[in-house]
Amino acid sequence: MSSVCVKICGLSTEETLDATLEAGADLVGFVHFPKSPRHLPLERGRELAERARGRAQRVVLLVDPKDALLSAAVEALDPDLIQLHGRETPQRVAAIRAETGRPVMKALGIASAGDLRALPAYAAVADRLLLDAKAPPGADLPGGNGLTFDWDLLKGAALPAGTMLSGGLDAGNVAMALARTGLTAVDVSSGVEIRPGEKDVAKIAEFVAAARRRA
Numbered sequence: 001m002s003s004v005c006v007k008i009c010g011l012s013t014e015e016t017l018d019a020t021l022e023a024g025a026d027l028v029g030f031v032h033f034p035k036s037p038r039h040l041p042l043e044r045g046r047e048l049a050e051r052a053r054g055r056a057q058r059v060v061l062l063v064d065p066k067d068a069l070l071s072a073a074v075e076a077l078d079p080d081l082i083q084l085h086g087r088e089t090p091q092r093v094a095a096i097r098a099e100t101g102r103p104v105m106k107a108l109g110i111a112s113a114g115d116l117r118a119l120p121a122y123a124a125v126a127d128r129l130l131l132d133a134k135a136p137p138g139a140d141l142p143g144g145n146g147l148t149f150d151w152d153l154l155k156g157a158a159l160p161a162g163t164m165l166s167g168g169l170d171a172g173n174v175a176m177a178l179a180r181t182g183l184t185a186v187d188v189s190s191g192v193e194i195r196p197g198e199k200d201v202a203k204i205a206e207f208v209a210a211a212r213r214r215a
């Protein structure tokens with residue numbers, strides 16, 4: 001069986017980035033969203049993305065970005081993948097992909113079976129999908145809230161290869177999540193933190209090992 005693909009999102013220090021790379025994560029995520037405790041100014045994102053170059057896929061996470069921010073983020077981080085975590089329509093996802101020339105991963109919030117109806121339209125235009133728990137009404141953040149969703153909603157769904165599972169994962173539940181959904185790619189942020197925005201090197205290593213330990 002091939003190895004589970006692991007992304008660690010919301011990295012903001014050299015120490016935790018290095019720990020993530022040493023643990024063997026496949027993707028590293030940098031959040032640019034000022035309301036987030038994981039927000040990185042673009043110049044800081046540039047430094048960390050450069051440090052990870054050639055060692056993992058560098059992902060910049062943006063929320064409903066305007067064209068000017070997109071250009072600035074691509075220039076600064078030179079990302080291997082752009083993660084869109086807002087209310088971008090399929091048309092906007094396609095336009096961003098065309099304008100930037102970069103692969104795009106679209107995050108979809110899942111709370112009920114109905115939320116899966118949007119999936120085919122996004123699968124047609126995005127390079128990858130990420131399924132996250134839908135943010136509660138009034139939440140400050142559209143993701144990174146440490147909430148799980150009912151994984152059984154995915155039973156029977158036609159999910160494109162490489163679809164990432166996220167939302168409330170940690171070293172204790174990731175193997176179960178993979179087994180229940182049949183997916184082979186996972187993303188985590190809160191579950192490897194001590195407090196919002198503060199990643200922990202031991203938790204990162206435990207998560208990567210746990211994701212790849214499944215039978």
Ligand SMILES: O=C(O)c1ccccc1NCC(=O)[C@H](O)[C@H](O)COP(=O)(O)O
Nearest residue numbers: 009036143144145146167168188189190
């Ligand atoms: O992490 C944030 O602060 C954030 C802000 C705005 C949009 C998305 C955000 N995070 C998304 C992620 O970190 C992950 O892709 C995913 O949602 C998992 O988060 P978690 O439940 O905390 O593991």
